[in-house]
Amino acid sequence: MAENQKKILLLPGDGIGPEVVRETKKVIEWFNKKKSLDFKIDQDLIGGAAIDKHGTPITDEVFYKALESDAVIVGACGGPQYDKLEFSKKPERALLKLRKELKLFANLRPAICFKQLVDSSTLKPEIVSGLDILIVRELTGGIYFGEPRGVKPIENGERRGVNTHVYTTKEIKRIAKVAFELAAKRNNKVTSCEKSNVMEAGVLWREEVQSLKDKEYKKIELNHMLADNCAMQLLRNPKQFDVILADNLFGDMLSDEAAMLTGSLGLLPSASLGDKDKNGRTRSLYEPVHGSAPDIAGKNISNPIATILSFSMALKYSLGLLKESAMLDKAVEKTLEEGLRTPDIMSKGKKKVSTSDMGDAIISNLN
Numbered sequence: 001m002a003e004n005q006k007k008i009l010l011l012p013g014d015g016i017g018p019e020v021v022r023e024t025k026k027v028i029e030w031f032n033k034k035k036s037l038d039f040k041i042d043q044d045l046i047g048g049a050a051i052d053k054h055g056t057p058i059t060d061e062v063f064y065k066a067l068e069s070d071a072v073i074v075g076a077c078g079g080p081q082y083d084k085l086e087f088s089k090k091p092e093r094a095l096l097k098l099r100k101e102l103k104l105f106a107n108l109r110p111a112i113c114f115k116q117l118v119d120s121s122t123l124k125p126e127i128v129s130g131l132d133i134l135i136v137r138e139l140t141g142g143i144y145f146g147e148p149r150g151v152k153p154i155e156n157g158e159r160r161g162v163n164t165h166v167y168t169t170k171e172i173k174r175i176a177k178v179a180f181e182l183a184a185k186r187n188n189k190v191t192s193c194e195k196s197n198v199m200e201a202g203v204l205w206r207e208e209v210q211s212l213k214d215k216e217y218k219k220i221e222l223n224h225m226l227a228d229n230c231a232m233q234l235l236r237n238p239k240q241f242d243v244i245l246a247d248n249l250f251g252d253m254l255s256d257e258a259a260m261l262t263g264s265l266g267l268l269p270s271a272s273l274g275d276k277d278k279n280g281r282t283r284s285l286y287e288p289v290h291g292s293a294p295d296i297a298g299k300n301i302s303n304p305i306a307t308i309l310s311f312s313m314a315l316k317y318s319l320g321l322l323k324e325s326a327m328l329d330k331a332v333e334k335t336l337e338e339g340l341r342t343p344d345i346m347s348k349g350k351k352k353v354s355t356s357d358m359g360d361a362i363i364s365n366l367n
């Protein structure tokens with residue numbers, strides 16, 4: 001293997017995953033060809049696609065490939081045909097396994113409103129124009145993984161469902177640190193969300209975040225906000241936020257909401273990062289915030305931008321290629337400037353294009 005060769009594993013998954021990853025692959029190949037970079041691209045199955053072929057949402061082989069890769073790019077997992085499967089066999093478990101076992105505790109979800117798209121948001125242009133928020137979501141703890149969990153029969157034929165929301169000091173401080181460090185590179189402001197009015201674990205969250213700030217991040221402005229209020233404030237006045245710090249579940253919900261401020265869920269990329277391993281490498285996974293969107297899958301009408309921008313985050317955070325990342329962001333912006341729109345961001349007077357047209361246009365703007 002050439003010394004500079006980086007391994008990228010593509011896991012398109014289900015629904016619109018394959019088509020948005022296909023466009024991203026074209027972009028990666030462009031960098032190989034035109035910028036003489038040495039990305040070794042591998043592709044495999046995950047989610048429902050892996051269930052159909054192998055009977056499991058992720059095979060050991062794919063899991064180990066992910067462990068060995070410099071960056072993993074996932075399309076989407078899930079679809080209605082898998083709704084009836086037992087919980088541990090559902091397509092989404094693949095994603096959760098990768099997050100948990102690669103220890104990708106920090107999920108960064110930037111919500112930026114491109115000026116070309118202020119009219120695509122359901123909110124008034126003056127509310128969203130210039131919006132630039134970063135959601136830092138804890139990704140390996142909380143109610144997604146807490147024990148005990150499950151559904152059990154109880155007396156009189158009823159059943160009882162349990163999930164456990166649990167966080168330790170270490171987990172809270174680890175993710176808060178990421179939020180503070182990133183805020184220091186932006187506008188020095190962190191809003192930490194929890195429900196400390198009803199949850200003890202929320203009180204702990206608030207106290208630990210505050211204590212880390214008091215000790216190590218005196219210059220950062222820290223506000224605590226109840227998560228329901230944050231959801232409301234995101235619609236009322238989203239530009240009050242710089243970095244939003246949230247646990248796994250609240251971060252999941254707030255990031256979908258933030259995505260819509262930018263015009264479409266089809267625009268939001270994400271990076272999931274772990275600690276450095278013993279070789280100094282940060283494990284990482286990149287995926288669009290959107291899901292598999294089975295209703296529009298296979299029609300070549302989905303928006304590939306979230307996945308392409310996820311690759312741009314990979315260039316920045318995993319591959320050390322900041323210039324190339326900025327270049328790709330610019331090409332996306334230029335394409336929007338030219339008025340090209342997939343149906344999810346279509347507005348009057350713009351040119352409606354397909355998934356593959358959008359990918360091609362971004363590539364021609366890279367040129």
Ligand code: IPM
Pocket residue numbers: 077078092095252289291
């Ligand atoms: C996300 C998704 C996932 C999550 C699903 C697909 C498991 O909604 O990445 O936001 O809940 O984390």
Ligand code: MG
Pocket residue numbers: 252253256289
């Ligand atoms: Mg989500």
